[in-house]
Amino acid sequence: MELLHLRYFLTVAKTEHITKASKELRISQPSLSKIISSLEKELEIELFDRKGKSIELNSNGRFFYDKVSETLNMLDSSIVELKDKQFNFNKEIKILALAASTIITEILIKFRELYPDIKFDLTQSVSDHTINTANYDLIIYSSGTTSVVGNSIDLLEEDILLAIPFNHILASKNSVNLSEVSSQKFICLGQGGLKNITDSLCEESGFIPSIVFESNNPSTVRDLIAFGQGVSFIPGKTWRFHTHKRIKLLKINSPNCRRTVRLYHKESKNTSNHILLFKKFLIDYFQNL
Structure with a gap:
């Protein structure tokens, strides 16, 4: 009786569906059916009631499921403890x-x-x-x-804000539509998820941003904005620019600018x-x- 086959049994027992279980386990349906049949043959006990194409755990199967779950959980915990002890x-x-x-x-x-x-x-x-x-x-x-x-x-969903110098022409506003800043000079991250999102948002608003600086360092982006070198997209919570005296953060009304x-x-x-x-x-x- 192989440990892997017992894990396969647990998945089939949870789903009570060979096709769903085979997809989850990434093995073929015939192979999984054969493994379950071999397990029952080895135990000399049927674990499932078969009704056409559907299967259902019977009382023996439920008993076996509880015991196998308990045993494998204990085994997994022991392996973790052993590794932690060793390393x-x-x-x-x-x-x-x-x-x-x-x-x-x-x-x-x-x-x-x-x-x-x-x-x-x-x-x-x-x-x-x-x-x-x-x-x-x-x-x-x-x-x-x-x-x-x-x-x-x-972990977190947050607004993407527009950061501008404190003395910028838009500094009297608290929010803007992204299309209103299509002519601005942008300071952007050079690559990554945030850049991909903001490029898509600009395209949705009908423009390609004019980029004057690219940097992968948020501190550099912050300093460039503070000294009037351009505007930038800033994550509202994780970048923590809201306390900087030389930077004003504007909410973007349209399109919906958020990231996860x-x-x-x-x-x-x-x-x-x-x-x-x-x-x-x-x-x-x-x-x-």
Whole structure:
């Protein structure tokens, strides 16, 4: 009796549908049906009642499901504990921060105040098309990033605002339509999800932005705006420009300018406890922004 086949059984038992389970497990329907039949043959007990094309757990199947779930959960937990024990000297988390880079340092410092033995390997600048998700435990990214897919959760949704110098001709306003600033000089991020979103919004508003500076450093973008070199798109919560005395933030009325900050986490049955701990800390932090 193979462990993998027991995991297949759990998925079939949850869905009570061979086709749905085969798609979820990414194996062929005939192969999955054969595995379940072989398992029943080995046990010499039928686990499902078959009614045409549908299947349903019977009383034996429900009993077996509970016991297998309990056993595999215990096994998975034991593997995690064993790995944590073995690698306790090197608790490292590999993070790629493609969004919210202005607050990631603060997050790491606050977390390490609580857990000083946990180390971080932080990357903040990678070309969108070169991202290999397998190289990272966690990736913070925004909607508009095309190369990170699957196994993600939403951390935060925020407005994209227009940042202008404090003495700009539009500084008396609190909001604008994006079409009103089509003739302005723009300071933009060089690449990534936010750039992809704002390019699309400008196109929707009927213009291509005239870009005078490109930078992947939010601090550089902030300074260029403050010294009157142009205007820029700014995430309303995660970039924290609202306290800068030389910058005015305007809400964009039309089109709807928003983005979602997301967290990708490497899919694994044996994720180490220190990674799960930081993941929860990260989720809680963003919920309180």
